[in-house]
Amino acid sequence: MSALFDQFVGEARELLDTAGASLLALERDPADRAAINELFRAFHTLKGATGLFDMAPFTRLVHAGEDALSALRDGRRRLDAELADRLFRALDQGARWVDALESDGTLPGDADETARRLSAGLTGTPDAAPAVAPVAGLEWVEALDDAARRAAGLIDAATLTALVYAPDPECFFTGDDPLALCRKIPDLRLLAIEPAEPLPLLAGLDPYRCLLRFHALSGAAATEVASVFRAVPDQVRIAPVTLRALPGEAGGPEDGLAGAILREQLRILTLPGDSLDRDGRRAAVARAVANILGAQGHAVDRAALDTACADAGALRRFLDAARPVAPPVEAAPVATPSGRRALLRIEPERVDQLMALIGELTVAKSQLPALARQAGADSLGQGLKAVSARFDALVGELQHAALRLRLLPLSRVFEPLPRLVRDTARRLDKTVELALGGGDTEADKDILDVLGEPLLHLVRNSLDHGIEPPDRRAAAGKPPSGVIRVHAFQEKDGVVVEVSDDGAGIDPAKMRAAAIRKGLLDAAAAEALGDDEAVRLVFAPGFSTASGVSDLSGRGVGMDAVRAAVERAGGRVEIASTPGEGTRIRLVLPLTLSITRVVVIEAAGELFGVPVTLVGGMRRVPCADIRAVKRAESVVLGDRVVPVVRLRRLLGFPDDPRERSAEYVLVADLGGTGVALVVDDVRERADVMLRPMHGVLRGLRGYSGTAALGDGRLLLVLDLRELL
């Protein structure tokens, strides 16, 4: 493509982003002249830019947007949430088109229809001709027959999120359970499970290959459904679809056997198979359809029919044109959150491979000093020493450079938040302002992947449980609009993302009561909890703070999952809350997953590592301060009684025979419950490349992996939570 076209693609994206941000601002404050001018300018410039190329539908759509905005600017029209929705939809469509233009050089075939539908929405005329725009893979929604919809109670018109999930056949090995994943789909309305290919006889079936495929409809937003499948984005397709109301029981006379056969033909086209199979099926379907339509007295254009048999969507459109029946389904693809084009795309595996090689290099180089010593003080030894020092420096730089390859700005995980807040607040009838900060803070790509879902969840949780409805806020003397702040910054040990709100806060007394009621704690234990610890109970498994279960934040498994995800990545979660004033939650994550900073400790002559993020402190505790009740020991640190655990006993080593007056204690912070870990010795801190346990070691519990120290010694990194 020409340089002009490339420039258009870049500029159009920028304009769409600007327009999206201005629209959010304008919706917050409809009197914001700057925002409306900005928005108008963006649409106007886009119109001019699209006019330079042959993309009339795009031009028409932005023109319609410009008209709507012009009316808005002159006060002829008011920005209500409905209009904002439509403008957002137009922007989303624009982003999809820019993606399509970039990859295919042309607008998709349905652009004309789509532009007409969206423009009609913007100019205020009722939705014109229905556009049926199937998303690849989601044709099954169109092929869904009325009986199946009735069985699922999907009789009325509805906008739902459709999903097709074709799990990787090998997914069981990576620990996936597709059915369990489908169970997590929020507001599941329909789930159809079918074999991706005909199931073989039992004897020939490999029980460890996934052979099933899943189709689902959900009442939740596409982003929420997508977040469930975050780990397997390549195996799912998700898009909103609009189901039309089913016709009454008198569904039309043609809807007898012929209708059923036609529907079956639609279904056949969605069946998997290689191209040969499909060609064969298409021919058979075309014959069957031609016969049925002929028998019903319709004229059949064979050539058009053959073309329409390419996929179920096309055939349905053909049938609708041939026979006057309302199509039940209208599908509109939603833009997959496609990232901005990077300068150079590198598959993460390649960077991982590079990191692994650097790890090997570190270990290999660590043998040099010993060789230098052996060589003695002559020129060879001197030379080796110098080379070794140079290697040290170079490998260090290499590691640093490789790590930087994987760093991305956190603004990426912030991207979905403004829309999430807008759409959710609208649904809950709350007014909420989202303040984002520190988006340019960088972190490893793996960390961003870990952060995404917990962050969405925390914000959703703040919206749902934190921020009060406007009337409650007014009664409490607060401004009617709530504020959620998401702020990222870098700390010594990693990246911190803070989510705070000025909502109702968490009442420790209620938390204690709830913990007792749910049987998590007995009354005495609950009473003994400090306020901070009581608030931390939100992260306890099976705890839900909301008295009523809301479909938004799920069933209280969320906060526990947030904590678990963050800790799995070697991070920790902190919470502080003041009733009536709000809640602040901090996610502290290491800079990268590949390099873990550990404290090296020794027990029974072996070296172990504990991730620094879990270490609250190290101290020498006089033996006399350790109080023992039978085998259970404890020590008072600060103003807390902390249980004492001896690492030697934990790992099955004999007790330390040496007499000592004081013990080395490492205070580990395991989400509210501190533990004093007695070790033989505390050594240096080290940045190590953590390798998961392989082979026979894999089943070993209590270790998160092995690592080689700079001098080549091997270290077992402890998974304290599992050990204790």
Added chain:
Amino acid sequence: MPIRYEDGLARFEGLCAVDEALPLAEWLEATEAARVDLAACTELHTALLQLLLAARPALAAPPEDAFLRRWVAPLLAG
């Protein structure tokens, strides 16, 4: 034991995970007129579901778990 085999009847209980797949496959192959009782099953791994779909044993008792009852049981019945 999440799956208990009692001549001709397999009782699924609680969380039935992927490691049950091999024993279940063997049992289904070896058992004539096999029946399964899913009443107490709370989580059915996909690997187990596809075995049941391939072998089609009689459903002695449907699962009480709402999700399984709604979306999975109809596939196994009849």
